[in-house]
């Protein structure tokens with residue numbers, strides 16, 4: 001529409017002198033005309049020259065005086081011929097009219113402002129300011145002196161904008177030929193490709209910026225935790241098997257076979273392959289014994305331990321399964337103290353809600369040395385969590401089949417103004433460590449927490465499904481381009 005108007009006008013006329021005037025003549029917004037001009041100019045259908053235009057326009061204050069009159073005239077008219085007290089006058093007009101009106105009316109010698117009384121010095125006045133403003137509004141020329149005075153009173157302001165003068169360009173045509181950008185199957189089928197004009201390639205156009213990789217918040221926090229563990233002298237345990245036997249996940253941890261966590265409602269068992277092929281037989285025998293009748297100072301659970309139950313494959317329910325394997329391996333060599341950690345995925349057959357998923361990540365740390373105490377555990381936890389920015393900790397006695405004593409870990413959340421549970425911890429039981437073959441005075445302190453919990457706190461996310469799974473908004477991830485790893 002705007003394009004037809006411009007090309008059509010140039011067909012009959014040599015020139016469009018000013019695109020601004022042209023736009024208002026044909027009733028189209030000038031910005032729209034400018035866009036069309038840029039496109040026509042790009043294809044050399046028109047030649048365009050910049051014109052800088054300036055115009056005095058009324059400020060809001062100026063506009064208000066075109067209706068109500070200038071404050072000096074308003075004030076003058078509020079003074080009756082017999083005069084009025086200052087107090088009365090002040091009541092009759094707006095404070096701003098009074099203030100500005102007084103100073104202008106005195107300057108104009110219209111009013112006599114006595115100590116108490118205000119009186120007229122002239123019979124009548126003309127509202128020149130209002131007349132000037134109206135003339136400027138209509139685009140009429142006014143004296144430079146008047147312009148300066150109104151500008152000083154901030155009643156008018158200079159508006160500048162760009163417009164164009166247009167003439168025919170080298171490729172001018174009264175109508176733009178539509179150029180095709182792509183050769184399509186339809187063009188070939190219809191055969192109209194023969195008459196089509198194709199848009200030229202623009203080899204200097206910038207391409208779409210390439211999307212690089214991005215880090216998921218969980219990966220970032222995981223990296224941060226890895227660094228913390230490494231700085232504290234911990235070694236990372238290999239965690240690559242999601243499938244684990246019940247033996248390493250439960251039995252080795254002195255978790256009885258009737259324990260509710262071993263129910264299929266809580267654990268995903270594998271159908272194929274449903275059982276593990278190999279377990280260390282001597283050790284299995286010692287685990288069986290400690291479950292059934294105890295030993296090492298324990299009475300055991302006193303039930304019939306079944307090998308078939310231990311053989312069942314499952315998706316590991318906690319990374320403590322990784323720890324049990326590592327401690328067993330450690331016990332097969334002459335003893336050396338160790339600090340281990342792992343951060344990886346675990347699975348639980350749970351109803352999914354805003355704080356639970358069927359799969360999540362666990363962070364696990366353990367220290368294994370002779371003569372460790374609960375005090376060592378509390379000390380290590382303070383060190384570890386303060387590096388994560390959580391320095392106010394509280395512990396609550398808890399129960400795990402594999403630790404005694406056990407403690408839940410709470411941290412004071414400054415934002416939520418309350419204590420939130422952040423992890424679980426304890427000292428592994430002798431019933432777990434001694435059948436492995438670890439020396440009797442070796443103690444293992446350990447703790448575990450989810451990776452999702454601190455990540456949600458750090459990123460202010462309150463629904464776990466916004467962090468993990470198919471409903472995650474990709475913009476959350478695109479905030480972390482991979483090249484900035486280590487920077488933030």
Ligand SMILES: N[C@@H](Cc1ccccc1)C(=O)O
Nearest residue numbers: 318320424425426446447448
């Ligand atoms: N395995 C525990 C965490 C834990 C690890 C180590 C010691 C004590 C507790 C859990 O899944 O919650």
